[in-house]
Amino acid sequence: MLDARITLALVAAIGISAPALAQDAPKDAAAAPAATTQAVQLDDLDAKRINPNQITIDFEYQGSACEQVSPAEVGELNNGTLAVTFPTISTAEVCTMQVQEIEVEQTIEAEHIISKIDVTLTGPDGEVIATGSTDVDHD
Numbered sequence: 001m002l003d004a005r006i007t008l009a010l011v012a013a014i015g016i017s018a019p020a021l022a023q024d025a026p027k028d029a030a031a032a033p034a035a036t037t038q039a040v041q042l043d044d045l046d047a048k049r050i051n052p053n054q055i056t057i058d059f060e061y062q063g064s065a066c067e068q069v070s071p072a073e074v075g076e077l078n079n080g081t082l083a084v085t086f087p088t089i090s091t092a093e094v095c096t097m098q099v100q101e102i103e104v105e106q107t108i109e110a111e112h113i114i115s116k117i118d119v120t121l122t123g124p125d126g127e128v129i130a131t132g133s134t135d136v137d138h139d
Contacts, residue, residue, distance in 0.1 A: 042132035047117040049138050058105040066095030080115040090124045
């Protein structure tokens with residue numbers, strides 16, 4: 001019986017001190033240098049003008065079996081180069097780390113003056129996964 005009371009007191013002491021110990025963890029983590037990851041290049045990036053007002057962009061990348069590419073977000077136009085972002089979303093709360101090739105093909109509205117596309121693929125957290133640039137081909 002004495003052992004049970006000592007064990008209970010020990011568990012209670014740990015339970016009370018755990019939140020205070022946990023508060024120190026972020027300070028230590030913040031002091032450590034953050035790991036930086038570099039975005040990879042998109043595979044087979046291609047942009048084709050299909051009419052005076054639209055361009056089809058297609059590419060491939062190595063991604064998760066549990067992610068989906070959302071519709072493209074058109075950004076700024078600078079000297080004939082259009083910035084386009086393809087955000088991804090998670091399709092499952094829990095996912096295996098299975099990597100698969102994901103093919104993307106989307107058509108965007110684009111003025112006739114656009115001659116080049118800068119593509120950025122972002123993860124659900126907004127982090128850049130991959131990038132690439134290509135000239136716009138005319139069919």
